[in-house]
Amino acid sequence: MSTNPLLQPFTNKDQAVPFDLIKVEHYLPALDEAVKVAKENIAKIKANTASPDFENTIVALESASELSDKIASIYSNLEVANADEPLQALAKEIYPKLTALSSDISLDDEIFKRVKAVYDKxxxxNLNKEQxxxxxxxxxxxxRNGALLxxxxxxxLRQIDQELSVLGPKYSENVLKxxxxxxxxxDKKDDVDGLPEGVLEGAAAMxxxxxxxxxxxxNLQIPSYLPFMTYAHNRPLREKMWRAFSSRAYKGEFDNQETVLKIVELRNKRAKLLGFESHADFVLxxxxxxxxxxxxxxxxxxxxxxxxxxxxxVAEIADFANKLDGLVEIKPWDFGYYSEKLKEDKYAFNEEDLRPFFKLENVVEGVFAHARKLYGLTFKENKNIPVYHPEVKAYEIYEEQSGKYMGLFYTDYFPRETKKGGAWMTQFRGQGLIENEMKRPHVSIVCNFTKPTPTKPSLLTYDEVRTLFHEFGHALHGILSECTYQSLSGTSVYWDFVELPSQIMENWVGEKEGLDLFARHYETNQPMPADLxxxxxxxxxxxxxxxSCRQLQFGMLDMAWHSTDPGAIKDVDSFEDKATAETRLFPRVEGANSSCSFSHIFAGGYSAGYYSYKWAEVLDADAFEYFKEEGLFSPEVAKKFKDNILSRGGTEHPMELYKKFRGREPDPNALLRRDGLI
Structure with a gap:
């Protein structure tokens, strides 16, 4: 029997991943073995002499690559959350192997014949909805993966998929580097004028x-970059930071221009091969x-x-900056700074006034309190479950009333050089049938929040609080899943529906009733004052x-990249210039480019899908109006949301699920009402 921990039975609580035992050298041999097992399973399906039916073909296929899926999810999660050079280097071998396996299956004539035979009858x-x-x-x-070609x-197609499997990780490695x-x-006090004491303390520790x-x-990690752009009086240094951030992976040593053009060309070629006009047509x-x-x-x-x-x-900010500091022309590196000053002027508070009330541990308790009040869940930390980094925590989740075990939850909150920027929810195991048994999910959220300093705990910005609630909304979608098949469970839904559970959670931190559950001063424990x-x-x-224009700019840039004939695109920068012209509120700045660091669409699964944030905002604004009508923690509305949306995964068309929850289709004006745009 192999001693490779990835191939041994996992013996921790609920077969939690043995992160403490897995080493870099274990991945490739384990994956090779898992691919072999998957191929044997496929061979068994083909060798079955019984006529193809739902169980012996569809369900058998669903479970054929369980082992390789398990190893892939562990590797791909660590590759973005905690990858040193040796682990990162494996991407060039691991992703092509996984892609080759999936091509082997999806391009197998005999397997497809069996699938089609079942599909035709x-x-x-007598199948149920989920089947x-x-x-x-x-x-x-x-x-969609070429069976009819x-x-x-x-x-x-196989060659295109192989090439793409390496380009995405390469793109994201360049952005990280x-x-x-x-x-x-x-080292001069003047250079850091205006920056809050907590930010300076973090910068000194770093x-x-x-x-x-x-x-x-x-540096350019968000907890360092954003406060600098928001509070630093020194305009030339703000400009320096802005230019560095806005030109990441554009030109220079880690240039992504060639990679962008290549990815777009291959995606388009792939879509055409499959009979679609463009990659956007294929995706949508x-x-x-x-x-x-x-x-x-x-x-x-x-x-x-x-x-x-x-x-x-923008005009209001420009006018304000002129009055305040005699600024003649406002630039992008001035916007965050004067915007914050204007907000103070208008509403008599400063984003930093909120921070003391958002100690990370309290916010985490707050998000758990929301899960309990809305969906009856409780979270209990278990220090015996192995984690992949000392900062990661693991929790067991239970239903409060019934005591039913609901799964595991991992949290990983702070930036480090081995972690990609941004915030995301992911899973080490999905909910559903695995090895013929119903399993509960192992869900994780990964963020890049303000770190504690030598004298202060981690005090979050309001934006970070919203991010935590957002990712936790995705986590609930995974945790509350009650489906039979893994590939339909949890967040396995249409991409423009997946942001509904996450975005709706952000609404509670804009309401007194929600904030009262956790927003307490980290020193005095006083609740956040009502006037604040x-x-x-x-x-x-x-x-x-x-x-809104900023989000629409990203959405339109994404659609332009994926619905234009790549043959007509000669240059990344001039293409971006044209694609964003309608949405821009500032003139373009020479040397700034967002396509080269737009990881969401070039390395993160959002290609031809960035619009879905806005699409789901319409859904979440409409859904939250229902909560506001019936009560923020209305047990009836929460139950409807849980039963029809959070627990159903992708087992039905999203619009059907939404209508079951709301009693009607979403009102498209709900978002414009919420933003005060109508």
Missing amino acids: RTSL TRLLEKTYLAFT SAQDKET ATNAFEMVL AESKGHKGKWLF AERMAKDPKTVKEFLNKLLSASKAAGQKD IEKLKASQKFQAGYM
Whole structure:
């Protein structure tokens, strides 16, 4: 028997991953073995002489690559959350092996014949809704991955998929390296004027850890970058930071331009091969939005409601900066700074006034309290469950009433050089049938929040609090899943529906009732004063037009990259310039480029899908209106949301699930109402 921990039975609580035993050298041999097992399982399905049916073909396929899926999920999660050079280097071997396996299965004629035989007689099989959905999804997975192509086209497709499997990780490695490459060490008090004491303390601790005792170090990780852009009086240094951030992986040593053009070209070639006009057409065929025309109309409708408001927002800031400091022309590196000053002026509070009430541990307790009040869940830390980094915590989840075990939950909150930027929810194991047994999920959230300092705990910005609630909303989608098949469970839903459970959770931290559960001063334990909550609420619509235009810019840039013929694209920068012209509220700055660090679409699964944040905002604004009508913690509405949306995964069409919850289709104006744009 192999001594490789990835191939041994996992013996921790609920077969939790033995992170303490897994080493870099274990991945490749384990994956090779797992691929062999998967191929044997496929061979067994093909060798079965019984006529193809739901169990011996569809369910058998669903479980054929369980072992390789398990190893892949462990590796791919660590590759973005905690990867040193040797672990990162494995990506070049691991992803092509996984892609080759999935190509082997999806391009196998005999397997597809069996799937098609079952699919063709689906109406006479007496399947329930979930079985029907799995059958349809399996059949579609084959046709969308080339099962109907000629032998020669299959070979071409296989090569394209191999190339793409390496380009995504390469793109994201460049972004990470470019982010880590920039450091700004300051030693003059004047250079750090305006920065809050907590931020300076963090910067001093970071400087000292890098051998610059008595100085301050700022970098491009969000907890360092954003406060600098928001509070630093020194305009030339803000410009320096902004330019460094906005040109990550554009030109220089870690340039992503070639990679972007190559990814776009291959995606388009792949879509064409499969009979679609463009990559966007291919992607959207499996989305609520259905096609690029619908998405473009949707984004344009929002833009016409947002643009004038966005221009007004910028004009107001420019006017304010002129009055305050005689600034003649406002630049992008001035916007965050004067925006914060104007907010103070208008609403008599400062984002930093909120921080003392958002000690990380209290916010985590707050998010757990929401899960308990809404869905009856409790979280209990278990220090015996292995974790992949000392900062990670593991919890067991239970239903409070019944005591039913609901799964495991991991949290990983702080930036480090081995972790990608941003925040995300992921799983080490999905909910559903595994090895013929119903299993509960192992869910994880990974963030990059403000770190504790030598004298202060981690005190979050309001934005970080919203991010935590957002990712926790995704986590609830995974945790509350009650499906039969893993591939339909939890967050395995249409991409433009997946953001509904996450975005709706953000609403509770804009309400007094929600904040009262956890927002307490880290020193005095006093609740956040009612007048501060009022000011916060009043400021919620502040610059909604500007923020909306910014999101629409990313959505439109994504659609442009994925619905334009790549043959017509000669240069990354001029293409971006043209694609964002309509949404821009500032003139373009030479040397700044967002396509080269737009990891969401080039390395993160959001290609032709970035619009879905806005799409889901419409759903979440409409859904939250229901909570507000019936009570923020209404047990009836929460139960409907849990039973029809959170627990159902992708077992039915999202619009059907939404209508079961709401009693009707979403009202598209709910979002514009919430943002005060109509």
